[in-house]
Amino acid sequence: MFDFVAILGQWPLLLHGVMWTVILTVASAPVGVAAGAAFAWVRADGPPWGKAIVATYVELIRNTPFIVQLFFLFFGLPAAGIKLSPEASSILAMVINLGAYATEIIRAGIEATPRGQLEAASSLALTRLQTFLHVVLPPAFAKVWPALVSQIVIVMLGSAVCGQISTEELSFEANLIQSRNFRAFESFVVATAIYLALSIALRRLLNWLGPRFLFGRSA
Amino acid sequence: MNIRRRGLLRRGLLLGMGAIAGQLAVGTSWAQAALENILKTKKIRIGVPTDFAPYGFVGPDLKPRGLDVDMANYIAAKLGAQAELLPVTTANRIPYLQTKKADLVISTLGKNPEREKVVDFSIAYSPFFIGVFGPKSIAIKAPADLAGKSIAVTRGSVDDTELTKIAPAAAEVRRFEDNNATISAFLAGQTQLLATSAQVASTVMSRNPQLGTEYKFLLKDSPNFIGLAKGEDALRARINEILADAKKSGELEKLSQKWLGRSTGDLPE
Numbered sequence: 001m002f003d004f005v006a007i008l009g010q011w012p013l014l015l016h017g018v019m020w021t022v023i024l025t026v027a028s029a030p031v032g033v034a035a036g037a038a039f040a041w042v043r044a045d046g047p048p049w050g051k052a053i054v055a056t057y058v059e060l061i062r063n064t065p066f067i068v069q070l071f072f073l074f075f076g077l078p079a080a081g082i083k084l085s086p087e088a089s090s091i092l093a094m095v096i097n098l099g100a101y102a103t104e105i106i107r108a109g110i111e112a113t114p115r116g117q118l119e120a121a122s123s124l125a126l127t128r129l130q131t132f133l134h135v136v137l138p139p140a141f142a143k144v145w146p147a148l149v150s151q152i153v154i155v156m157l158g159s160a161v162c163g164q165i166s167t168e169e170l171s172f173e174a175n176l177i178q179s180r181n182f183r184a185f186e187s188f189v190v191a192t193a194i195y196l197a198l199s200i201a202l203r204r205l206l207n208w209l210g211p212r213f214l215f216g217r218s219a
Numbered sequence: 220m221n222i223r224r225r226g227l228l229r230r231g232l233l234l235g236m237g238a239i240a241g242q243l244a245v246g247t248s249w250a251q252a253a254l255e256n257i258l259k260t261k262k263i264r265i266g267v268p269t270d271f272a273p274y275g276f277v278g279p280d281l282k283p284r285g286l287d288v289d290m291a292n293y294i295a296a297k298l299g300a301q302a303e304l305l306p307v308t309t310a311n312r313i314p315y316l317q318t319k320k321a322d323l324v325i326s327t328l329g330k331n332p333e334r335e336k337v338v339d340f341s342i343a344y345s346p347f348f349i350g351v352f353g354p355k356s357i358a359i360k361a362p363a364d365l366a367g368k369s370i371a372v373t374r375g376s377v378d379d380t381e382l383t384k385i386a387p388a389a390a391e392v393r394r395f396e397d398n399n400a401t402i403s404a405f406l407a408g409q410t411q412l413l414a415t416s417a418q419v420a421s422t423v424m425s426r427n428p429q430l431g432t433e434y435k436f437l438l439k440d441s442p443n444f445i446g447l448a449k450g451e452d453a454l455r456a457r458i459n460e461i462l463a464d465a466k467k468s469g470e471l472e473k474l475s476q477k478w479l480g481r482s483t484g485d486l487p488e
Binding site for chain 1: 371374375379393394395396400403404407408409
């Protein structure tokens, strides 16, 4: 009754889809997190107008659906003369989306910095940027890393809707396969299994990367 | 079952069969009279689409317009009769003929063996096709010219199947979720070309004349025929005569150019 060979026989399409899902995630996650850290700093320690801009951005993005943001970039921006390829629109939408959530997650970590550490930094004559990068940010990352990793995984899974604007990621290919051979059940079971494997792999990778490169394990 | 009841049953069956035979006889004689009827009453009932631009749709004046509507009025005029237009849908156009509610159905009707069992067809009068469309500024004559061009198509549609068959590997086929997304991508300039049915393309062209979209080449052709009730041979012969003349005089070509922006091509007899 079930014909998984019909799906697995299409492995070049599936592989192509996995490749694009990985590219979208790898391209958007570092930029999204960096943007989140920068915006979090502005929100915690920036000028009032900077705080207002970041707050508007965060509220706008966190209170609208990802697919609408994606459609706006792809179908809407050309009206303003800005034409982005489906792939560029997808990556940009993911960066913007992750940036907003990461801002709030990292801000929580920043606000938990003990006052004594800031006083210690200023007594060492560190500039505000140095204080942020070396004293505030690493322990903030350490505190919120699990939440941040979850958000990155959510954004990767969210890339499934990028197929709507013809980015050939995994869901797009699963959909393409099932629209050609009408094996919807098998096609989506296979896609689900691949997404699960990707999520677990991404989570493990980030849990390994974070302590090594963003913050010390002891922090 | 007792004898009496069996007798009743048989009598009932005979009566029923007789009634059917009688109706058939009446039906045939009436059917063959369709042409006579039209000529006598100077009225012809024609089923046309009203939700299928550019073949049949409701214009701003709330009157039906389109290629099929023009065709219906043309045929009525040639028969010296007034056209009584009946709006039909894809699902009910054949029943309209079977129940003799319409003399003709001119509604993008394609011919296939299943339909030929229940209704008769005239010769073809207009093309229905899937093609590649794009702006005048891009020169596209054949599938090979698609190399390096981006084409929007609806994933999993017949359009997609046909395009995938002929598109060279260097063509950038962009597959979207539904017709609206496909059209939006093309209108936003996200793709250079559009692969779709003549029906969808005509809507795009008429609503966005500034883009200068034109027909490029054919992906699949399935011409339209006029449908008639089974056994209306006299009427069918007359309709075929009118269509053959219209083909010769260029009237069919003119209609196709007017509504579809494309030649009728080689219409089958």
